[in-house]
Amino acid sequence: MKPHHHPDASSLMSYAAGSLPDALATVVACHVAVCEQCQQAVAEAEQLGHFLMEQQQQTELSAHARNDIISMLDAVEQSEPEQPASPVHDEGDIPLPLRPYLGDKLDSLHWKTMAPGIRQFIIPTTKGRLRLLKIAPGTSMPIHGHSGSELTMVLRGSYGDEVGRFQAGDVADLDPEIYHQPATDTHEDCICLIATDAPLKFTGLVPRILQPFFQL
Amino acid sequence: MSVKEKLSCYTEHIPIWFMIRALLFCVKDDKCISAVYFMMHLAIYNKTMKPEGKGVEGSEPADSGNLNRTLVDLGKYRDKQLFLSVYDYFAPRLKSHLMGRGAHSEQAEELVQEAMLAVWKHCGNFNPDKAAASTWVFRITRNLWIDRMRKDKSHLMSPIDNYPEPTYTPSLVAADSDKLKQAIARLPQSQAQLVYKVYYEGKTHREIADENNMPLGSVKSGLRLAFEKLRAFTKAQPGEKL
CATH class of the missing domain: 1.10.10.10 (Winged helix-like DNA-binding domain superfamily/Winged helix DNA-binding domain)
Known part of the structure; x- marks a missing residue:
């Protein structure tokens, strides 16, 4: 998989710094898992992170900290070695970082119908909102803008909007100024992983009324 | 210039560099007063607390240049004196780093200990071809901090690891x-x-x-x-x- 659309450098940088809201960080992690170009950028941003960390002033630790750590080391040595994590199966279409939580297959999730042609699966996160959307062929989302950051990664199928065409592996990292109306553009369902850190802004009245019910 | 010399001239120059930036911030934006205070502190700190006496008796103080080698050795020989030299280098920096992110002093210190313990446990897996020692420690600390932030809201938490080991090693x-x-x-x-x-x-x-x-x-x-x-x-x- 060689994605054509990537998260913005600002998102990769904040991801590397550990400063992206949880939900957005998950989308970046899923993309980075399949994109060498972004792995490179993240590694560079982490390098910048360590440089800035080293530049930082030093804060003295309490007097007993050094002795404490030595006794902690002793305790570790006496305890059992940790079991290595079990390897992940290579089959499946759920992004690697989500597999321990969701399993391997997108089709085995319990999708909930949200609107005609649109089904969703909500993934709880600590900061921001994260969901999977399954959009039937020929369906378009109501036109909307964003009051915050939105990251969308296509997992299956493709969609097009005012910004471009997005296929599996691609990430749309939209500026909040952009109002768009994504629509699936092939004969198969389009499944996306979408993270937002603020509610969407719909222009139509009906979607605005329904918004609270679907946690959009 | 040896790495040690480089490092010492770097600590010499931090205050000047930061002060210049601070002044620039001040001229254009008065929201930066807190940043300036931070930098003043830094300047004073660097003047009064030069590295003397920071090292451990009988062990080489770590610097960013030989840290890679030190961590590899630590993985091999499990030497506690060597560990302490790594500890003395990182712990005070990590503490500042975590406090900058909003941890209070006690919490920061607890996380520093946790991070350094992880360094001790996992340094056998450290590979200097994949990342510099400092980057490796930076990642450990970042991930621990994120986990800690999530723990406060564990009812909401989904066990997604947003920072898995990279599958490919960027050059x-x-x-x-x-x-x-x-x-x-x-x-x-x-x-x-x-x-x-x-x-x-x-x-x-x-x-x-x-x-x-x-x-x-x-x-x-x-x-x-x-x-x-x-x-x-x-x-x-x-x-x-x-």
Whole structure:
């Protein structure tokens, strides 16, 4: 998989710094898992992170900290070695970082119908909102803008909007100024992983009324 | 110039460099007073607390240059004196780093201990070809901090690991600290401030936008430009591997 659309450098940088809201960080992690170009950028941003960390002033630790750590080391040595994590199966279409939580297959999730042609699966996160959307062929989302950051990664199928065409592996990292109306553009369902850190802004009245019910 | 000499001239110059940035911030933006206070502190601290007496008796104090080797040795020989030299180098820096992100002193210290314990446990897996020692420790600390933030809301938590081990090893040019410092110093103050907020304060794009009353799009583009400039700088010498 060689994605054509990537998260913005600002998102990769904040991801590397550990400063992206949880939900957005998950989308970046899923993309980075399949994109060498972004792995490179993240590694560079982490390098910048360590440089800035080293530049930082030093804060003295309490007097007993050094002795404490030595006794902690002793305790570790006496305890059992940790079991290595079990390897992940290579089959499946759920992004690697989500597999321990969701399993391997997108089709085995319990999708909930949200609107005609649109089904969703909500993934709880600590900061921001994260969901999977399954959009039937020929369906378009109501036109909307964003009051915050939105990251969308296509997992299956493709969609097009005012910004471009997005296929599996691609990430749309939209500026909040952009109002768009994504629509699936092939004969198969389009499944996306979408993270937002603020509610969407719909222009139509009906979607605005329904918004609270679907946690959009 | 040896790495040690480099490092010492670098600590000499931090206050000057920071002061210049601080003054620049002040001239254009009075929101930066707190940043200036921080830098003043730093300058005073560096003047009064020179590294003397920081090292451990009988062990080489670690510096950023030989840290890679030290961590590899630590994995092999499990020597506690050696560990303490790594500890003395990182612990005070990590504590500042975590406090910058909002941890209170006690919490920061607890996490420092946890991070350093992870260094001791996992240094056998440390591979200097994959990342510099400091980057490795930076990652451990970042991930621990994120886990800690999540623990406070564990009812909401989904056990997603947002920072799995990379599947591929990017070929990285060793970051030349002097060059990187220069590159950061050359950033326009608004961009440097954004980088500072993301890395030192752990702020999200939206928090920065709200705080400074600027459009989210400008936060993103400012960071993007800063990153591109810094990348261009660190990429200047290809062929030099970590």
